[in-house]
Amino acid sequence: MTGHRGTQPDDARLFAPDRVPILRRAVTDLAWLLTRGYGADSALRLVGDHFQLTSRQRLAVGRSSCSDAARDGRARRRLALAACRFQPLVIDGYNLLITLESALASGCLLRGRDGAIRDLASVHGSWRRVAETERAIRVVADALRSAEAGPVTWFLDAPVSNSGRLKTLLQTTGTALDLPWTVELTMNADRAILATGLPVVSSDSWILDEAAAWVNLAAEVLPGITPPPPVLDLQAPDPPPDRTAPLPSPEQGVRATSRGGSGALPAPRRATPSRGAERLFRAAIRGDTGVGQARSRSALWRGGRRASRAAGRVGPGGGGPTPGRSAPPRGAQPPSRGTSRGRRRERPTSGRSGLPPMRPRR
Template sequence: MLGKNVKIKEEQHKEMAEAARDIRYLLQRGYPRDSSIRFAGDHYLLDKNERYILARTVFSTGTAIARKNKKLRCQELKGRTLLIDGYNVLITLESLLKGGDLWRADDSFLRDIKGMFRSHSNDRSTFEAVEEMLSFLASSEVKKAIVLLDTQMKNSGELAALIRKRMEELSIKGDAETSRHVDYDLKNCEPSSVVATADGIVIDSVNNVVDIPACIFQTWNKE
C-alpha cells in the first residue's frame, strides 16, 4: 500500500520557517490571523501554496496548547461515543493512502493541504479510506460512532449508505448520516462525546478530540 510509505512533513524551507516564526509572534500579540499570514507571506515572497500551508499549520502557542490538551490518545476511545467529521477525516486518509503531502501542525493535528473539499468525488481511495477508518473504530472498541457527511458534497448520501452497511457488517454500533450543518452538529454535541476532526474551529468548541488519520498512521509505523 503506497500510503504506508508516506512521511509527515514537520519542517519547512528557510523562508517558510521564518514566516511561521513571525506569524506566531504576531498572533501572540493579538494581531488578526489573516493579516499576520498575509504580512509574513508578502515579506518573505511566499507563493499561494506556501501561504496555505502556513494557514493550515501555524498557530499561537496558546491555541496550540489548548488544542493539545483536548486531544485524546488513540488508546483512550474504548467505551466512548464518537462523532466523526466524515469528509475531514476521510479526505486526510485519502492523502495518506495516496502518499500525498501531509503536515503535522503546531497544535499536533495532521492536515492535508489540497483544499479539495468542494471538488471531492468518491473513488477507490475513498472506499479504502472508509475501510481504514472503520477498522480503526472496530479495534478501538468505541461504544458508538456517528459519521457525519456534508449534504453539499457530491454523492454524500451514497457514501453514508455504504458506511452504514460496512458498520453493520463489522458490528460497529452507530450510524452514518448526512447533514447540512456538520460543524454545528459537532460543536453542539454532548460534552462527554469525542469528536474526530482536524477542523480548528470545531476543536476549539468541544471538550474531547481525536485525530483518526494520525492514529492510523501511527499504527502503520508499528507494523
C-alpha cells in the first residue's frame, strides 16, 4: 500500500527544538487552567492566543495537557505490560494502530503530562490502510507474545470506513501467529471497552480517566522501533509555587501578594500637614475661627488644606497666606462668599445648631 500516516511538511518547523520550551510553557498554563475548572476549549483558545500558536501546535498542546487530578489518577491506574501476564486485555484498536503507524512513518509523536504517547494524525470517520499497517500489527503481536498477555480483544468502531477490512486483517494475522485474540466491531467502541472492566490499551484521555486500569503499550514498544521515531516530550514541570498557591484572604490583601510580599497589607501612612496648616487646625479647635464649630477634631485633621483655604490663611500650596490677601485678625469670623451671581447665598441659621430655620407647615 502507498501513503503514510501522520506526517506533514510543516512539522519540522512547527516543532523545532527552539519551539519546544514555548510549547511546554503552553502545556503548563493550560494544565493550570484545567486544574482550576476552566473549560478545555476556552482555556486552549486563551493559551493558544497568548503564545500565538498555530492550529497544529494547539492540537499538540491540547493532547499533551491535562489537569493535576487527571494526571495523578492516571498514574495510579497505569499498569506495565508485564503485569498483564495471563490476564485478559482489551485494545482500543484505532487508537493504538494509528499511533504506531505514525511512529513507523517517522511522524511526530507526543509525550504528554500523563506519560502517554499520542500522535497528531487526524482521522475523522475514515481509515485507510497505509504502508505501515501490517508492520504496526506485528509490533503489537510481538509485544503481547513476549509479555504472555491474553486473551486479547480488539475493539473497532463500526461506523469508521474500512473497519471490516481491518477486522479481517487482524484475524488473519492472529491466526498466522497463533495469538489468542479476537476482534469486535461495535457502534461505540469506547463505551464497549469500559463496559468490560478490564485493563485497556489506549491513550484516549476519556478512556484513561474512566478505565479501571490502562497499559501504555505504545510507550513500551517505541524503543524497539528502528529508526527511532521523533518524540516531542511535553511533560512540562509543575507550575511555579506562586501560581499554585491559594489566593490570599481579604485580611492578607491581594496587592501585597501579587508584588511578592508577605501577604499582609502595609499600614496606612498618616498624612502630615504643614506647620501653617497645623497652627490653623489648633486655632480652629480652640474656637478662634468659625471652622471649629462646624467640624470635629478628626475631620479637621483629615480635611487639611480645604479647611485652611476656607479660613483664608493658606494658599493653594499650603505654605502661607494667599498672595494679595491679608490674614484676618485673631478671633475674626471667616468672610462670607458674597451674593454675586453664580455664587450661593448664605442661608440664615437659627440657634446654636448652625442649621437653617425650619419652615412652618401650611
